[in-house]
Amino acid sequence: MLAYTFRRILAAVPVLVTVAVFVFLLLRLTPGDPAAIIAGDMATPDQLERIRASLGLDKPIIVQFFSWFWLLVQGDLGTSLISNTPVAKMIGQHIEPTISLALLTIVLSVAIAVPLGVIAAWRHGTWVDYTVMTISVVGFSVPVFVVGYILIQIFAIDLKWFPVQGFRSITRGIGPFLERAVLPAVTLASIYIALIARMTRAAVLEVLGEDYVRTARAKGLREKTVLFRHALRNAAVPVLTIIGTGFALLITGVVVTESIFNIPGIGRLTVDAILARDYPVIQGMILLTSGIYVLVNLLIDLSYSFFDPRIRY
């Protein structure tokens, strides 16, 4: 296990380095002068020069890469063109709302989607199954921003249960936090619920025909125990995997949801960076989220043997 963990961590390194090389080349290989595109049509030569210098575009490309990469390894993601603050610091200031929102979303999604998937598999081919599958396809297809505005219209404007927009840090009390975070979390969860419910159903369906499930039933265990203890646990690996790969969708959802609900997280930071043409911030976001993506999937890989003891390394 230890050897496997070590190998797995080592394998993640080249992926991260390749991401960095790719992100680096993205700016340098863009046809035309990236500094001019970033600066916009109204830029003065002075501004162009400043952007070129701050992106390091005025040095040879190999020198550029190594000095950039060396800073990156030390956690330096570059400096914003607009506010002149380090990108890492800006992300640090905005990450708390995003993390709390993302965690709430994952908890909510798993709590809703896993039972839905198990029940759909259990009642395979009945109306329960079809209802869950329909919800799942619809949830997967209706874009996050449409879901968000429908929820705002119903629960914030018509029913007035929640405020329309805004965010309150969890450090200022769980009540005010939840009051503002529930709608965005449900919005974000819609796609995750669809994905996880679908995968849970397929995975449980696969194991329901296994001998040990028949044995469990034969020895008189309650159906609930059979489903949630025996079947679900063995179906955990594909479900975990989809949570990991769905992480990219979560990032997309975060960017959109935060701008709908006016939440000052890193998604909002990205959107502001698009509008202000602040390329270093976008680049920093890519590096950060790719890093988290690799890390999350690494942890999920390592947790397989915990959920499914048959998997040994």
Next chain:
Amino acid sequence: MAQSTFFGAAMRLPMFRSKGRHRRSFLVPGLALAILVIAVIVALLAPWLSSHDPLAMTPSSRLKPSSDAYLLGTDAYGRDLYSRVLYGARISLFIGVGSTVISVGIGLAIGLVSGFFRVLDAIVMRIMDALMAIPSLLLAIAVVSLTGASIWTVMFAITVPEVPRVVRLVRSVVLTAREEPYVEAAIAAGSSLPKILWRHLMPNTLAPLIVQGTYVCASAILTEAILSFLGAGVSTETPTWGNIMAEGRAYFQIAPQMIFWPGLALSLCILSINLLGDTARDLLDPRMKKREAAK
């Protein structure tokens, strides 16, 4: 020759075979197909179906609800929403289909070659792993903000993150197919490399590619709308569903129609494409058939 192999392979797909073993309801996929056909017709005939110029501003009738003159109401500049939503179908479908064709084409080429040559495979797959680690929306945003936004750069930006998904799929099919006796026979008989790749290996990838292609298309349409919605898409003057919704954000509480109608059109299109993809997968996936037979 290439043409005939393509169609030959396509006609051997299960969905074109007549078999009456189990009946399957085609109501839902039929509806989905109908919605898509309507969307294509609307996109093609937008100039004739629309009631106003989608760009004509009428300041006196801003943010009007739906009426006889304006079927779905007007936006913040007094432009007819109905006509704008119709024209929006053009961009969405064009970018959806265009990105799919390009990413499937590039992914197929890379996947075939990489699946066939072991040495190349290791390198290509590491690059694809890295590309897949980058959240596709952020990658698209970066590409657009570096190249400036036009229909072509948006399409390119959507294509880049989709390619690795196609490559992985094609490669996995090729890896199993290349061990088949007929491929070995072709190599032994001295067939040229392009012929082995195209005639013997490519047809194996068709069925999974059709399924994957529908998902790529749905995801491309969605990404285009999100990019427009966030202000990183095609020029804000162009009526796209995402752009209309982006403008509607500020007026959501007084004129929800600007979010609602393009949102509905977008959701219906994506839903229909996903449903067709699911149907195609059920029909083409041999594992599903085994499961049906076991029942």
